[in-house]
Amino acid sequence: xxxxxxxxxxxxxxxxxxxxxxxxxxxxxxxxxxxxxxxxxxxxxxxxxxxxxxxxxxxxxxxxxxxxxxxxxxxxxxxxxxxxxxxxxxxxxxxxxxxxxxxxxxxxxxxxxxxxxxxxxxxxxxxxxxxxxxxxxxxxxxxxxxxxxxxxxxxxxxxxxxxxxxxxxxxxxxxxxxxxxxxxxxxxxxxxxxxxxxxxxxxxxxxxxxxxxxxxxxxxxxxxxxxxxxxxxxxxxxxxxxxxxxxxxxxxxxxxxxxxxxxxxxxxxxxxxxxxxxxxxxxxxxxxxxxxxxxxxxxxxxxxxxxxxxxxxxxxxxxxxxxxxxxxxxxxxxxxxxxxxxxxxxxxxxxxxxxxxxxxxxxxxxxxxxxxxxxxxxxxxxxxxxxxxxxxxxxxxxxxxxxxxxxxxxxxxxxxxxxxxxxxxxxxxxxxxxxxxxxxxxxxxxxxxxxxxxx
Ligand code: ZN
Numbered sequence: 001x002x003x004x005x006x007x008x009x010x011x012x013x014x015x016x017x018x019x020x021x022x023x024x025x026x027x028x029x030x031x032x033x034x035x036x037x038x039x040x041x042x043x044x045x046x047x048x049x050x051x052x053x054x055x056x057x058x059x060x061x062x063x064x065x066x067x068x069x070x071x072x073x074x075x076x077x078x079x080x081x082x083x084x085x086x087x088x089x090x091x092x093x094x095x096x097x098x099x100x101x102x103x104x105x106x107x108x109x110x111x112x113x114x115x116x117x118x119x120x121x122x123x124x125x126x127x128x129x130x131x132x133x134x135x136x137x138x139x140x141x142x143x144x145x146x147x148x149x150x151x152x153x154x155x156x157x158x159x160x161x162x163x164x165x166x167x168x169x170x171x172x173x174x175x176x177x178x179x180x181x182x183x184x185x186x187x188x189x190x191x192x193x194x195x196x197x198x199x200x201x202x203x204x205x206x207x208x209x210x211x212x213x214x215x216x217x218x219x220x221x222x223x224x225x226x227x228x229x230x231x232x233x234x235x236x237x238x239x240x241x242x243x244x245x246x247x248x249x250x251x252x253x254x255x256x257x258x259x260x261x262x263x264x265x266x267x268x269x270x271x272x273x274x275x276x277x278x279x280x281x282x283x284x285x286x287x288x289x290x291x292x293x294x295x296x297x298x299x300x301x302x303x304x305x306x307x308x309x310x311x312x313x314x315x316x317x318x319x320x321x322x323x324x325x326x327x328x329x330x331x332x333x334x335x336x337x338x339x340x341x342x343x344x345x346x347x348x349x350x351x352x353x354x355x356x357x358x359x360x361x362x363x364x365x366x367x368x369x370x371x372x373x374x375x376x377x378x379x380x381x382x383x384x385x386x387x388x389x390x391x392x393x394x395x396x397x398x399x400x401x402x403x404x405x406x407x408x409x410x411x412x413x414x415x416x417x418x419x420x421x422x423x424x425x426x427x428x429x430x431x432x433x434x435x436x437x438x439x440x441x442x443x444x445x446x447x448x449x450x451x452x453x454x455x
Contacts, residue, residue, distance in 0.1 A: 003049055003419060005029040007386060008042035010053025010105045011400045015060050015361045015375040019353065021401075027058055029382040032419040037376050055390030056413055057400040059356065060350075060375050061119025061383035062330040063363030065402065066230075066268040066289035069123045069139055070097055072105035073444035074323045083236045083298045083324075087166060090323060091127075093451040095171040099133035104443035106142030108436045109322055110240070111428055114146055116329040118410060119383035119417045120364070121148055122289075122318075124230060124268065125154025126205040127171055128181070136185050140198065147422040147430045149383065151367055153203035153230050154185040158214045164246065166208045175214050178204075178373025179221060186225045194372060195381075197418065199227070206232040207251055208242045212258055219259045228368050229260065230289075233267035236300045240272050252277035261286045266366045267317060268306065271301040278304065278311045287314035287366035290358065292319030292336035293327060306349045306357075316363030322440055331409050334359040338405060352405045382419040387412060 005028075012025030012416045016036055026042030036043065042050075071090075073244070078089040083158055106123070113121050123139060136152060144152035156178040158164030165172070173181075181201055190200040202222040204210040222229045234240065234251045247254045252273065255261060263285030270288035273281070280289070290303050308315050317333040334355040341350035364374025372381045388411040389395070389403050397403035404410065415423035422429055428436075448455060 002012045003029070003421070004045050004047055005051060005382070005416065005419065006042045006045050006048045007051045007053050007058055007384065007414070010056040010058045010386065010418065012037060012058045012376065013356065013401055015357060016377045020129070024041065025058070027384060030382070032382055033144045034376055034378055034380050034382050035313050035377055050378065050390055051386065051414055053386055053413070056386050056388055057404055058376070059385050059404070060119045060360040060373070061385050061415060061417065062359045063316060063374055064113060064118050064121040064319055065266065065316035065322050065363045065366045066128050066291055067109070067121055067123050067323065068323070068389045069106040069109040069142070070094070070102045070125060071321055072109040072134070073101050073440055073447055075321070075326045077323065080237070081298070083300055084166060084238050086298060086324065090105055091167050091171050093448065094127040095129055095168070096447055096450040097127060097129060097132055097135070099135060099138045101447045102135045103138040103142055104138035104439045105322070107145055107431065108440035109328060110143055110146040111433060112269035112328050113319070113330065113432055114415055114422050114428060115412065115433075116149055116331055117385040117387065117412055117415065119149060119385070119415065120151070120297060120367070120369065121447045122151040122153060122201065122230070122367060124155050124203050126152050126157055126203065127328065128156070128173055129171065135187070142409055143198070145431050146428070147372065147417055147420060149417055151199045151201055151369075153201035153205040153376065154182040155205050156182070156214065156218075156284070157205045157209040159209050159211050172209070175211065175217065179217055182218065183225070189255045190225070190227055190424050192226065192248060195418065201230050204240070206235075207254060208239060214355065215255070215258045215260060221297040222264070229265045231260070231267060232269060233296070234272045234277070235269040239270060250274070250277060252266060252280055256280060259403055264314075264368065266314070268320065269295065269300070271295060271303045273304060278313060282311040282313045285314065287316065289316055289318040289366060290337055291318040291320035291325070292333055292340045294325040296336070296340070303346050305337060305341045306345050314362065314365045315358050316366035317359050329409060330359060333403070334405050352399070352402045354406045382416050382417040384414070385412065386414040392394060408419060424438070
């Protein structure tokens, strides 16, 4: 049951088209949606829970546009490696995942995302061992348990090492198996309705782990089903060299030749893009999931966020990982996006409000979900984060948006998804945080033991 909730007395940052902010504002939630937002005393709503948000900033819930939840139980490995070194270390471990490891990892990872203000997360799951079980269903159950809005993508790899790809042959699948499983995933789980908590995407892994045939067929399948397309692209110079050597062109030209540019497509990372590639993506509405912490952790580079935004490319944020960004906090990605953009392009490269925009409505746009989520406006889903800014780390920061983006991560007073509390006074409502921790630790131990990794 969705509650009626009146959040009153806080600074409300709506991220609507006019970027309206109310220093002493309110948000009213009814039937799972925002019914009104404004300045001054909140209206009386019969039977509503009233949340005193004085000392708080109220924002749309954060939207995560790139992630690999299963990696939660393989964190802390190959910690000083490049992407290709890190992948070749981890592929054999990932080849041993099963329903329990994926379920434990997804529930823990989504629980932590909720605790850090995220209300909608995508997931890119692309490792499906032959005897691994129903891994997509396992992570979907995790999202249901935590209470987050979810867009898992049925990923895939079909280009093993013997065919010139990067992953070992035993972790790739046959193309027919992949296409059948992807169709099945959409048919079983995809909910396109306005109140949807679950949408499915199609996501072959990357140019160096997938054949051109699979990329083409996946695009046809996704468009036939009316779902979105995602892959990793332009993450490292190693990938760029791989594309030029194998395909005779850069990654974006390669994807364009396969029908993979469009407003229904978004790429993870998008770091090594020249002006022509950015122009192609802008002209087609192809989005980018910017993952600054993971990119820095792997030394992959810094995406040209200012240039992408100036050109009109939709940009959202992704925590990526979990094993290439052990922190998994979306607010930290907003902070890193701002800091890295400014380190690269000067103090005007990304404002504090731009950083919050890419974390919220920007991400919603990248996921093609901005008609329902990403801003606090009447009629939209009540996905709302209420952050405490009246404790030691933030109490004297003059601009609350700066406090949120530039300061340490504030305590989360309340997190609503579709009007339902998911975090209340810093505590996960639907799952027990300690139980998630114990379960993920056990799943990690079991997985690493199966994979022969000594801790
Ligand atoms: Zn990734």
